[in-house]
Amino acid sequence: MTAPQTSFTDRVDALAPARRRQGRMRDIAIWLSLSVATLTLASVAVETSDVVGPSTLPWWPAQNLSLHVTAGMVVAPLTAAAVLAVASRPAAARMSWNTLLVLSYLASITWSGALHTNVDPTTMSTATTGARHAIALLVSYTGSQAGLAITVIAISCLTVPLTLVAVKSVAGPVAARALSPVLILGPWAAWTTLGIDGIAAAACAAVLACGAVVSERRVKGSDAFWGAAASGGLLGIAALLSYGAAWFAVSLLCLYFARRRPMQILVAAAGTLAVLALAATFGNSWPYGLVDTYNAAIGEIAAHPGQLWWLALMPALVVVACGPAIIESLRRFGASSAWPLMIGPLLALMIAPLSGSNPEQPEYGWIALCPWLIVAATADGDRKRSVRVPLVTAGAGACAAIVLMYSG
Template sequence: MTAPQTSYTDRVEALAPLRRRHDVLRDIAIWLILLVATLTLASVAVSTSEVIGPATLPWWPAQNLSLHVTAGMVVAPLTAVAVLAAASRPAAARMSWNTLLVVSYLASITWSAALHTNVEPTTMSTATPGARSAIALLVSFTGSEAGLAITVIALSCLAVPLTLVAVKSVSGPVAARALAPLLILGPWAAWATLGIDGIAAAACAAVLACGAVVSERKVKRADAFWGAAAAGGLLGIAALLSYGAAWFAVSLLCLYFARRRPTQILVSAAAALAVLGLAAAAGSSWPYGLVDTYNAAIGEIAAHPGQLWWLALMPALVCVACGPAIVESLRRFGTSTAWPLMIGPLLALMIAPLSGSNPERPEYGWIALCPWLIVAATAGTKRGKAVRVPLMTAATGACAAVILMYSG
């Protein structure tokens, strides 16, 4: 007889939580280093460029040394604590899917409103004609600054439940539920409610949510056709609100390609072109507007070379605004089931010009990228696999957002 041996499986299972905790702490440390590097880079830009300063950096910590306590400074920490406490309870896992979407939406509204409500009633010179028309319509419809802020926040926060719908379709309900705290407490919420950019982000989320749902295997024939047409129509509307939304067409294409839906590719493309064609017939040509905006940006950079700082600042700011979850998400990109949702935003981050072309205020079109850059943080390689809710990661990002709000 031999002595009983200890199972290696037991040892591995015992070490797994420690290993996961070590990975989480490493990701948080990497993100904090990136945060410090971004603030340092911004300090150098402020001291060496006349067009980079507190007026163009609303998140800049040193722009106001006096502390004015506002209601948001109290509501934001309480909201973060409530979301994290609720997500850590077993009842959160038993919550119905529709209830989760509603609760996530309401919590996102509270978080966004607490962080920032100073909505700009104007658009930049580089905005699309559709964005100018949309903000003018909202201003006339709401009739007051408070009404405009509430409307923009309510529309912008639709990006949270729409992103959850897309992740559930692509990576399963477990990954979507685990992602909810990260989306609700995203640091990018401080920028999402500054104007039309947050609404454009919600439109981009609607494109991928619709495309993901209608391309599922159970959706066939007429439902698949009209669903793809709806996704294409939403893509056209999103492009009319933001030139950067065109990059989400790459994600939609990859999503259809991965699910072997060639017909839906053609239908969505035709629907998107039809929307842009109708806009052109009404006197708003999207391609000509894009060319004019590009030429204007080049001219602005030639007149103010200090704008080149935004080429380095904006990608760094995107990563900072995503929170620590972006580190794990980018590491899992190659093996995650959520890669079709990430490919378009990643290309936009690496290729699209992200520099602000207005010396007075930078562009915030990159807000639409943030939710999609972190979706792989909980989307594993197998659907239905157990996933730990990244509470520590969500808490770190929320704390950083609150600290920047207090110091800004």
């Protein structure tokens, strides 16, 4: 008769959280190293180029070595502490889904507003015609700088709940709940509310949220058809606001392909083309605008070779803006169920410097990529597996954003 064997299950379960904590601390260390390298590279670019400087890096730490205490410097740390405290409570896991979306949206508004509210009503020469019309409409509708800032923040922060909806659809509610504090406290929030780029980010989030929901197995028949048409129409609107939004078509295509919805691919494409064709009838030709912008960017590089610095700076700045969660997300990319949401933004990030989008403020047009580059941080192949909320990762990213705000 053999002696009873010792069970190692409890011991393994006890070690798992510790290993996750060690892994996330390692990710934070890697991200901090990349941030230091980015700041060093940007310092060299500022010293050696006349096209990289405070005008294109307005967040640059300690530009004038003066500290002006604002309300945001008090509200931002309090907001971050409140979000982390709520997310750490067991009651957060029992919160209804709709309540989570509403609270995430309100917390995102508070966080973004505290970090930055200086909305620039002007648009660059390389902005789309739709972006210029949209910002002009907002300026005339709001009537004041404060009203414009409130409107832009309110629209831009829709990115957070819309991203959560898409993540819930592809990776399950557990992964979406765990990701919520990381999304709310993302360092990119300091840039999303500076102009039309935040609104374009919200439009891109609406595209993938709509595409994810209408391609679920339970959606069939006319609902699936009109849902796909709506996702394509939203993609056309997003493309009219930003040339970079066109890359989200790759994510939408992969999402429908992974879920075996070939007809929805065709319907969504038809919806996108219908919106662009309608805009062209009013004199807003998106393809011609893209070609003109690309040619202008090539001419800018030929006239100012220092623009080539953005080949290295652009991806590095996006990684910094994403926060430490991007390290874990990229590591899980291949095994994560959220890969269709990431593929389009990843491709855009790799060739972003060559797109010719907004050479005067190159990093702003690609803030729409940041929320989607971290969605795999809490998503894996098992939708039912419990996920530990990455509070340390969220807190580290929030602290970095606050430090930049205090020193910038």
